[in-house]
Amino acid sequence: MSRAKARAALMQELENALRRSSAQGVIFGQTVANTVGISGSDLECLDFLNLEGRVTAGRLAEMTGLTTGAITGVIDRLEKAGLVRRERDPADRRKVFIAIVPENLARIGRFYEHMQRGMVKLWESYSDAELKLLLEFATKGYETMLAATEELKSMVEAPRPKPAKKSKRS
Amino acid sequence: MSRAKARAALMQELENALRRSSAQGVIFGQTVANTVGISGSDLECLDFLNLEGRVTAGRLAEMTGLTTGAITGVIDRLEKAGLVRRERDPADRRKVFIAIVPENLARIGRFYEHMQRGMVKLWESYSDAELKLLLEFATKGYETMLAATEELKSMVEAPRPKPAKKSKRS
DNA sequence: ATATATATCTTAGTCACTAAGATAATTAGC
DNA sequence: GCTAATTATCTTAGTGACTAAGATATATAT
Secondary structure: OOHHHHHHHHHHHHHHHHHHHHHHHHHHHHHHHHHHOOOHHHHHHHHHHHHHOOEEHHHHHHHHOOOHHHHHHHHHHHHHOOOEEEEEOOOOOOOEEEEEOHHHHHHHHHHHHHHHHHHHHHHHOOOHHHHHHHHHHHHHHHHHHHHHHHHHHHHHHOOOOOOOOOOOOO | OOHHHHHHHHHHHHHHHHHHHHHHHHHHHHHHHHHHOOOHHHHHHHHHHHHHOOEEHHHHHHHHOOOHHHHHHHHHHHHHOOOEEEEEOOOOOOOEEEEEOHHHHHHHHHHHHHHHHHHHHHHHOOOHHHHHHHHHHHHHHHHHHHHHHHHHHHHHHOOOOOOOOOOOOO
């Protein structure tokens, strides 16, 4: 096999591996959600809250791609489960910040332990330089996906080049 | 900052980056599905079919974690959209193989093009050795998630150590 | 032959989602 | 300051994908 072909094959393998692991990540998430007794979207929102800290309901809608109405439902369920708290912004009383309730989040952490241990074990097998390479790859991959998502949205949001406002009505 | 601390911080960054990109991957998938006009699960199944080739309905259920009833619906919709075909196994007529219809799949490929280009560009910036490192990481990450998923399922499937059929009734 | 097992499909009911509009608070124009 | 427009969340009605349980059809075992 030529060097170029070998490289193309390597990239194909990498693509498949990334897709497989991405799909498995989705399934893992669903499984955690089932175990906890909440929906996949609910868990996804919790995850965003963990990453970004206290955010408004509207921002959650943006981040997840759900409507604000759906987010209201998500927050209702998470709040009832004691996992998050609504906090009205005193400076702008229209806004509702959603904040995690760390005490109760602990009981979810339990379901990530096995995963966490496995991942740490994997990460530990790499040198600092290798970890940096992986971090850069993950970051750039994220940026690529974000850009592709925006591109796709713009394709779908402007599908009609205008109803062609005919100057002469038929 | 000590070396150990710097390394821990690096790992934390890597974890966040992986979670972010994983979340964005989910959103990208949802966006593609919306654009195509099918559900997220439908697209996920198509993706599995692309990776694994012709598979049975039951295997799709296993792979996605959906019930066989739900898979029937997925296949019905995909078949109606002309994206897959049901093929009864002549050797075991209970089985239904699901096969992609490549001609019609092309119109979906269009929505992956931008993403694909971005990813190829990213991959090309790495040496063969680096690509191998990334492939290994993705593969091991997949295996870790798979194991964690199985572990989680066993936690939930055997939550009660049996009604304890006591040998000596109290 | 009959029973059991396997693979998919059907049915009834549930739950999260969207679209549209209601409510409430803020900002802008006059 | 008063009215209009804007922003942020919530409410409501209706839709669609999902699960659980059981039906159907085929295959294997005793």
